[in-house]
Amino acid sequence: MNLCQADTRPAWCPGCGNYAILKAFDRAVAESGLDGRKLVVVSGIGQAAKLPHYVARPANVFNGLHGRALPAATGIKLANHELTVVVASGDGDMYGEGGNHLLHAVRRNIGVKAFVHDNQVYGLTEGQASPTSDPGFVTKVQTHGVVSLPMNPLAIAIVEEASFVARSFSGDGEHLVEMMKLALAADGFALLDILQPCVTFNRTNTFKWYKDRVRLVPAGHDPRDRDAALRLAFAWGERIPIGVYWRSERPSFESLCDALKDRPLAAPLG
Amino acid sequence: MDINIRIAGEAGQGVQSVGGLLVGALAAQGLHVLATQSYMSRIRGGLNWFDVRVGDSELHGPREKADLLVALTDAALRVLGGELTSHGLAIFDGEQAGGAAAIPFTAVAKELAQSAVMANTVAAGAVYRALGYDLEFLSGHLRKLFAKKGDEIVEKNLRCAARGAELAEGLAGKLEAPRAGRSPRSVVSGASAIGLGAATAGVKLVAAYPMTPGTGVLTDLAARADRYGIVVEQAEDEIAAINMVCGAVYAGAPALATTSGGGFALMVEGLSLAGMMELPAVVVIAQRPGPATGLPTRTAQQDLRFAVHAGHGEFARAIYAPGTHAQCFELTRRALETAHRFQTPALILTDQYLQDVQKNIEPLDESPRPIDRCLTAGGADSQRYAVTDSGVSPRAVPGGDAFVVCDSDEHTPDGHITEDIDAHLAQTEKRLRKLRAMTAEALPPALYGPADAQTLLICWGSTYGPCREAVDRLNDFGGSYEMLHFPQVWPINAPAVSALLGWRQRVIVVEGNQTAQFAGILKEHGVIGPVETCLRYDGLPFTAEYIMERVRR
Numbered sequence: 001m002n003l004c005q006a007d008t009r010p011a012w013c014p015g016c017g018n019y020a021i022l023k024a025f026d027r028a029v030a031e032s033g034l035d036g037r038k039l040v041v042v043s044g045i046g047q048a049a050k051l052p053h054y055v056a057r058p059a060n061v062f063n064g065l066h067g068r069a070l071p072a073a074t075g076i077k078l079a080n081h082e083l084t085v086v087v088a089s090g091d092g093d094m095y096g097e098g099g100n101h102l103l104h105a106v107r108r109n110i111g112v113k114a115f116v117h118d119n120q121v122y123g124l125t126e127g128q129a130s131p132t133s134d135p136g137f138v139t140k141v142q143t144h145g146v147v148s149l150p151m152n153p154l155a156i157a158i159v160e161e162a163s164f165v166a167r168s169f170s171g172d173g174e175h176l177v178e179m180m181k182l183a184l185a186a187d188g189f190a191l192l193d194i195l196q197p198c199v200t201f202n203r204t205n206t207f208k209w210y211k212d213r214v215r216l217v218p219a220g221h222d223p224r225d226r227d228a229a230l231r232l233a234f235a236w237g238e239r240i241p242i243g244v245y246w247r248s249e250r251p252s253f254e255s256l257c258d259a260l261k262d263r264p265l266a267a268p269l270g
Numbered sequence: 271m272d273i274n275i276r277i278a279g280e281a282g283q284g285v286q287s288v289g290g291l292l293v294g295a296l297a298a299q300g301l302h303v304l305a306t307q308s309y310m311s312r313i314r315g316g317l318n319w320f321d322v323r324v325g326d327s328e329l330h331g332p333r334e335k336a337d338l339l340v341a342l343t344d345a346a347l348r349v350l351g352g353e354l355t356s357h358g359l360a361i362f363d364g365e366q367a368g369g370a371a372a373i374p375f376t377a378v379a380k381e382l383a384q385s386a387v388m389a390n391t392v393a394a395g396a397v398y399r400a401l402g403y404d405l406e407f408l409s410g411h412l413r414k415l416f417a418k419k420g421d422e423i424v425e426k427n428l429r430c431a432a433r434g435a436e437l438a439e440g441l442a443g444k445l446e447a448p449r450a451g452r453s454p455r456s457v458v459s460g461a462s463a464i465g466l467g468a469a470t471a472g473v474k475l476v477a478a479y480p481m482t483p484g485t486g487v488l489t490d491l492a493a494r495a496d497r498y499g500i501v502v503e504q505a506e507d508e509i510a511a512i513n514m515v516c517g518a519v520y521a522g523a524p525a526l527a528t529t530s531g532g533g534f535a536l537m538v539e540g541l542s543l544a545g546m547m548e549l550p551a552v553v554v555i556a557q558r559p560g561p562a563t564g565l566p567t568r569t570a571q572q573d574l575r576f577a578v579h580a581g582h583g584e585f586a587r588a589i590y591a592p593g594t595h596a597q598c599f600e601l602t603r604r605a606l607e608t609a610h611r612f613q614t615p616a617l618i619l620t621d622q623y624l625q626d627v628q629k630n631i632e633p634l635d636e637s638p639r640p641i642d643r644c645l646t647a648g649g650a651d652s653q654r655y656a657v658t659d660s661g662v663s664p665r666a667v668p669g670g671d672a673f674v675v676c677d678s679d680e681h682t683p684d685g686h687i688t689e690d691i692d693a694h695l696a697q698t699e700k701r702l703r704k705l706r707a708m709t710a711e712a713l714p715p716a717l718y719g720p721a722d723a724q725t726l727l728i729c730w731g732s733t734y735g736p737c738r739e740a741v742d743r744l745n746d747f748g749g750s751y752e753m754l755h756f757p758q759v760w761p762i763n764a765p766a767v768s769a770l771l772g773w774r775q776r777v778i779v780v781e782g783n784q785t786a787q788f789a790g791i792l793k794e795h796g797v798i799g800p801v802e803t804c805l806r807y808d809g810l811p812f813t814a815e816y817i818m819e820r821v822r823r
Contacts, residue, residue, distance in 0.1 A: 037668070038668075038669060052675075060674045061675040061685065063677040065539055065543050072514070072517035075515060075516060079520075079521035104510065266523035268672075269647040269670060
């Protein structure tokens with residue numbers, strides 16, 4: 001049975017925030033002057049994790065296991081640190097199944113750029129709560145509403161001193177491209193949390209919900225001020241800041257590996 | 271002619287130090303040594319022992335009982351005093367002891383060197399005299415060992431050794447000990463031979479979460495990292511370790527994970543990923559008795575079926591099971607080669623006994639001889655999963671001209687996600703087609719002993735040595751025994767194995783588990799019918815005595 005024709009277009013719903021993120025990704029890669037042959041887009045499983053298959057300009061792709069994009073990306077970066085390694089992931093993949101790896105990727109400060117499509121809901125498995133769902137969020141599984149507090153990945157990344165921590169919104173294309181470019185240029189680990197509506201399974205955090213709340217990070221914010229960065233990370237509700245929360249001067253993990261001083265561990269042929 | 275010396279005491283008391291000292295000195299003196307460790311999962315207390323078997327010819331396995339027990343605690347004397355051979359002797363660290371020669375090692379060391387640590391040297395001196403060996407061999411070894419620590423330390427050690435020998439004067443000549451000859455000087459453990467095999471084969475990334483008894487290989491490679499240019503990363507868990515390995519080999523760096531059964535259980539999804547993405551991931555699994563946490567510091571061959579079947583879905587794998595130190599070295603290399611040639615995972619099954627067993631062998635070649643990664647340069651239009659007759663597609667790595675697209679979902683030949691039924695069939699059949707060549711090239715099992723003997727002992731992995739000794743001794747007593755040892759346990763080349771079996775009166779499968787796992791695998795392949803088994807699953811290693819007692823009629 002030839003189902004190939006059904007496979008060529010994105011598997012996302014019409015109106016999904018992923019389209020805007022994909023568009024921004026393509027622009028950020030192009031405007032950063034990245035050669036697709038030196039770029040590896042790594043992902044796990046979920047709707048966001050399908051992004052590597054849809055990028056406009058060809059690149060290397062490692063679409064691995066659910067939750068395991070970060071360790072795979074770490075292995076790739078260590079094998080050849082001259083490659084740009086980007087992880088495309090969702091809130092379930094990165095903060096749920098892969099939460100432990102996030103803690104340790106930040107701790108290492110490995111030079112991997114994590115773009116997390118955060119729609120506060122599980123899409124591919126059809127509408128269960130995610131680690132970033134707000135309390136009270138009702139689903140077919142959380143029938144009385146979510147009880148647990150949402151995870152605060154940005155605060156975690158700030159506390160553990162990632163090189164770069166930022167938030168953006170799929171509804172603000174220009175801002176998103178800028179944040180992606182800054183993340184791509186950062187040394188060490190970069191976490192970019194991208195707020196994104198899920199038009200099918202999240203009727204609470206809609207496009208309008210986000211649009212009404214996102215505000216640019218105040219112009220005077222010093223991204224090297226940890227307390228100020230943490231205040232931004234905890235600002236959630238009527239106002240949600242988007243922009244660069246935090247930067248650190250920590251050297252990347254790979255820059256501290258003796259074995260990588262002279263050349264990458266692995267070189268391609270040709 | 272051989273003798274078994276057992277040093278026993280609490281964890282943290284220096285059992286390993288005395289043992290290590292004796293191994294080094296006796297090997298340097300031209301004796302064959304084989305040292306095994308039996309320890310509890312604790313850092314202090316309990317009862318640990320270190321066996322040093324010494325012989326005038328090559329030794330292949332441990333012994334059940336000791337000829338000379340050096341007991342550092344009451345418990346050691348109480349528990350192990352009954353495990354001596356009929357002519358065995360015991361020395362006890364103290365002023366007096368029933369049934370043992372009392373030599374106060376610790377008190378002597380404190381008196382002569384103001385240090386309890388040198389009790390180890392006093393004990394070694396006593397052992398040397400009890401065996402009737404020239405103390406100068408031990409002294410020479412001590413001079414070399416402590417040269418860097420200065421003359422004072424050397425002198426104190428020499429005095430301690432001499433006093434230990436003096437105090438053991440009454441034991442001299444009571445034990446017959448092997449005479450020194452010429453023996454190979456390189457003392458290695460199984461774990462270290464695996465580490466060296468990996469390092470010289472060009473492994474560039476090692477990712478692991480520490481787990482006994484697999485940690486030995488991790489530690490060994492960490493020690494070699496600077497010389498061979500290896501990144502060793504202690505992962506947050508075994509899931510991370512296997513996924514790091516998958517990422518690294520995808521990008522072209524040969525990589526290895528080391529673990530034990532429980533850790534491998536966590537790696538299983540990652541192993542399946544390597545099968546699907548066709549990545550040359552290699553994992554060393556050092557077995558210990560399970561289930562669950564089981565006996566963390568004991569030995570077993572219980573994870574064979576687990577290794578054969580680990581991972582959801584169907585994919586090709588090769589599983590090696592070294593039986594000697596030389597095989598630890600060579601088969602690690604072979605596993606890496608196979609994984610790269612066939613772009614599929616390879617596993618190395620060892621166990622606590624093999625990881626820890628030390629022996630003096632001909633020096634292994636430490637020069638780097640990187641394996642062929644079997645890569646192609648590829649171009650912009652190259653397809654990572656091109657369908658081929660062999661099932662192996664040309665493989666490029668990122669950073670060159672090719673765009674390397676790999677997916678854990680079923681994929682088209684260019685690596686992109688698909689749910690197309692025809693594409694799935696083409697890929698899944700391609701992946702399994704590799705098994706044809708992998709089976710044809712599987713290492714054949716090796717026969718040992720007189721040809722066409724009436725009884726055939728079948729074994730795999732670390733039971734090689736004990737089984738081989740059992741065969742020799744059974745034949746010395748007029749038996750007719752031969753051994754068939756499998757250094758590779760998957761895939762099985764059934765016709766080739768059947769040809770080696772021939773007709774036998776008895777076939778006995780010897781393995782370290784309760785369910786005769788390998789016998790089952792051979793039966794599934796139609797290689798053997800009903801057979802006898804000789805199983806050991808108490809957590810201790812096989813010995814020739816153990817096998818002989820059970821196979822003799």
